[in-house]
Amino acid sequence: MKRFCLFAACACLLVDMSYAQRKVEVVETPQNSQAATSEKVIKRKVAIGRFSNETQYAKGIFYDKENDPMGKQALDILSAKLAASGKFLLLERSDLSTLLEEAQKGENGLSTIGADYMIIGSITEFGRKNTGKSGVFTTTKTQTVEAAVAIRLVDVSTGLIIYSDEAKGSADLTTKTTMGVGGRADFDATLSDKAISEAIGQLVENIINKCTDKPWRTYFLSYDADAVLIAGGKSQGIAEGDVFSIKSKGKKVKNPQTGLMIELPGKKVGTVKVISTGGDTPETEYSFVEVSTTTTIDTAKLSEYYIEESK
Structure with missing residues (x-):
């Protein structure tokens, strides 16, 4: 009986020591990962x-x-x-x-x-x-x-x-x-x-x-007979054949509570289709685009327009 008790005590000690020598890892709370999607x-x-x-x-x-x-x-x-x-x-x-x-x-x-x-x-x-x-x-x-x-x-x-x-x-x-x-x-x-x-x-x-x-937005860089260019290119995911909306900027109104100017939603005036992309870095990339034939743009006021993705 004494031998049995001594054997049991030694077995428990070995199990405890084995547990103590295990590598202890820090387990972080898993974060929600973004679901895979085919949406561009x-x-x-x-x-x-x-x-x-x-x-x-x-x-x-x-x-x-x-x-x-x-x-x-x-x-x-x-x-x-x-x-x-x-x-x-x-x-x-x-x-x-x-x-x-x-x-x-x-x-x-x-x-x-x-x-x-x-x-x-x-x-x-x-x-x-x-x-x-x-x-x-x-x-x-x-x-x-x-x-x-x-x-x-x-x-x-x-x-x-x-x-x-x-x-x-x-x-x-x-x-x-x-x-x-x-x-x-x-x-x-x-x-x-x-x-x-x-x-x-x-x-x-x-x-x-x-x-x-908020829908992605960019602006015209150049608009003349030689070429129409918009900001943004390949590294952002813009590719040949992409179509975006051209919108005129909405009216700006002042919020009397905050004193801040708020830009109202713009009006769609046409579309552009990407022909090709260029540029060396994300900051200098651009895209050549083709403007829809039904679009009328005042080239003297390019700052009054922006290009936006369709949601």
Whole structure:
């Protein structure tokens, strides 16, 4: 009987030790992925103007705001998630003050930012803590990282914030030892990535929806006997044979409550058909188009027209 009890105790200890030595993985909350669709998508140009660290974490005497590693880490995570959706061309624009100034400039409704939308983000909360629990034979230690991220999405053509939200994410790593034997875990820097990634992941779907709710829009670059050109090309998904609507800009009225000018919906005056595309970069791409024969355009007032996809 004594031998049996001793054998059972040893077996339990070995099972516990085996559990303690297993690799502990952080499981992130799965994010909603974009369903595959055959519908043609014209990619929006999105500029990420700033992603800053507004917390006090890792801010010592030699802290450099322009080279904050956590801010750059968040920017890279956001860029990767947006690029993975296949709906955006990402343009990095680091000088925020210049961006906000340029958002109010430009001709034909186009700012010199060269983007349809601009994202401004910040890490608003960040913390790391270690907790533990000790028993007679076992000891458990847990590292936990929590982060909060705030995002603002600006419509460059109007300068208005069309989406603003904050989300929180967390990640933890647990190790367990039995009678001094088992897994050990030192400082794990990857938990920071996972916590920030989880927070950003909760916001990405809303960013995608807000950017794609509004029909894609572009403008005439040139209109003469030699050729008619519009902005945008191959990298955005524009291809030979695509047909878009030509609309005259709607009347602008002032909202007495906010003092802001609101542009009313435009009137369709014709269509254009893409003949070919050109340009070397997303910022310089263009398309040659053919205007429908029933369309009448006042070439002296090209800024009064825009080209829009049909929804």
